[in-house]
Amino acid sequence: HAVLDSAEEHITATTAQLDLDNHTGVLHHATLFFPNRHIYLAGEEVEKTGELTYHLVDGWVTKCDPQDGKAPPWSFAWSKGYITQEGFAHFMNTTLRVKNMPVMYSPYFAFSTNQHRKTGILLPELSQGGADGTGILLPLFINLSPSQDVTLYGGGYTKRGALGGAEYRYVRDENSKGIFALNYFRDRHDDTIEDNFKLDGFLQSRENRYWFRGKADQDFGNAWQGKLDLDLVSDRDYLEEYDGGMLGFIKSDQKFNQQFNRGFESETTYIRSNTAQISKSWTNMSLNGELRVVDDLTDTRSTHHLWTLPRITFAGSHSLLPPQLDSTGLRAFAENTDFVWGTEFVDYWREAGVGGRRLDLHPQLKAPLHISPYLETTATAGVRETLYDVDDNSAISAGYGSGILTRYLYDFNIATSTIFMRDFILPQKLWRMTHMIRPNLSYTYVPYKRQTYLPSMDGVDRIAAQNIISYGLDNDFDLSGMGKNSGAAGRKLVYTKFSQSYDIREAQRDLNGPLDHRRPFSDIAIEAGAYPVSSLSLIYKTQWNVYGRGILNYEL
DSSP, rough: OOOEEOOEEEEEESSEEEEETTTTTEEEEEEEEEETTTTTEEEEEEOSSSSSSSEEEEEEEEEOOOOOOOOOEEEEEEEEEEEEESSEEEEEEEEEEEEEEEEEEEEEEEEESSSSOOEEEEEEEEEEEETEEEEEEEEEEEEEEEEEEEEEEEEEEHHHHHHHEEEEEEEEETTEEEEEEEEEEEEOOOOOOOOOOGGGSSOOOSSSEEEEEEEEEEETTTEEEEEEEEEHHHHHTHHHOOOSTSSHHHHHHHHHHHHHSSOOOOOSSSSSEEEEEEEEEEEEEEEEEEEEEEEEOOOSSSSSSEEEEEEEEEEEEESOOOOSOOOOOOHHHHOOOOOEEEEEEEEESSSSSSSEEEOOOEEEEEEOOOOOOOOEEEEEEEEEEEEEEEEOOOOOOOOOOOSSEEEEEEEEEEEEEEEEEEEEEOGGOEEEEEEEEEEEEEEEEEEOOOTTTSOOOOOOGOOEEEEEEEEEEEEEEEEEEEEETTTOOOEEEEEEEEEEEEHHHHSSOOOOOTTOOOOOOOEEEEEHHHHHHTTEEEEEEEEEETTTEEEEEEOO
């Protein structure tokens, strides 16, 4: 009943004979656990030849936690093996077992027992399908350096053809890393009307099929950040047809989500975006640039989608005057007034259709209004100038002509709210619950402007007129710990939100006949949330139509 414990290994054996001076000995019916890799090794006889080196006879290896009287879900069994000082395990006459059933044999097998990555062949992937036949994929891992590696994949399907792939990964620091991967499939199969994927009428006849994807984050220093997202596919069926396995869409999307907190558009999305972004942040300003290229997988490609080459936005806010200790009157008003701006330049390109360059300038002044000590009131007023230089590549000209097109608008908003708040001390005086009720009211005005003479490429090209009163009620319950030693951080517990608006333009418009009716009131938006524990949130949203249509949608 011998037990040997250290940070690198945990060993149990029925009997042990040890030379403590030379770190050698013989262990019988021994199990070795390496916590750094969560690997279990067992052998009928284990000869300890050094501090961390072994010879093993008749044993097995697995990453599954062993249970008394039960075979592990999978393991490798072998007749002889040894572990080197570098933590590399070599085995002869190896059999892959599922439970106790042997499924594959190899005369030699090796892997690392520590956390140091090493070049070598990874476990193969086997598949069986009616349309593809038997498939095999064998990965080869190549360790280029501690901060970068490559994995190559080779294999294929008996009924379809050869399959290959490659994945390159690198890490520069916590905020600078990238993964780029390629699948290549030489497909011998051509779809027919009776035999096509999903039976949707799309006939796949490409011999060379592929999926190239990649993402990268780069910290350039001095608050400059870059992001790259690539997603190029040969045909619209590929990601759905081959979504499983180590090269499939599902595992790739999970991997990129885990590493970059952003995955790919769904496998059924036929218009796929590829973007490169760079941004710079200051305390009250941000500068962003973007290139966007579209990969169109539709069979007709009749719609020529806009490419963004490039889009540049510059937004921020700044006080009109620096604050002073003794400020009164107009100067005090100016010190509390912010100059807010949003600027965008975009160059839209498309193979056929209307594109061009657009410059949108939207400066605003935002100032608090001291109407009452019990009200928090803010007024915002702005002007908007938009300039267009249109490229009309339509088959039939849309008639925009040449030169610069312009649009001028102004806008105004005033918003006010107040807060009713009370603290409740819960039993045992360990927790405090804060209840806040916040009614709010706002008015927004944007004049009507005919804009049909302008091209329509995105939402900025059509600014709707507004003469709207909006109102709502927020209700919050927050929880926080009490006392210096409570150690409990504050968090939201329960909240509700109700909001609606009244459209004055709609209420005053002329009717278009006896069947036309004015509908100035918007749907009532209702939202409720609960956070029973810090790691769980339940959110419910709905909209209720006040003109007899009832509940329009639910979101939970």
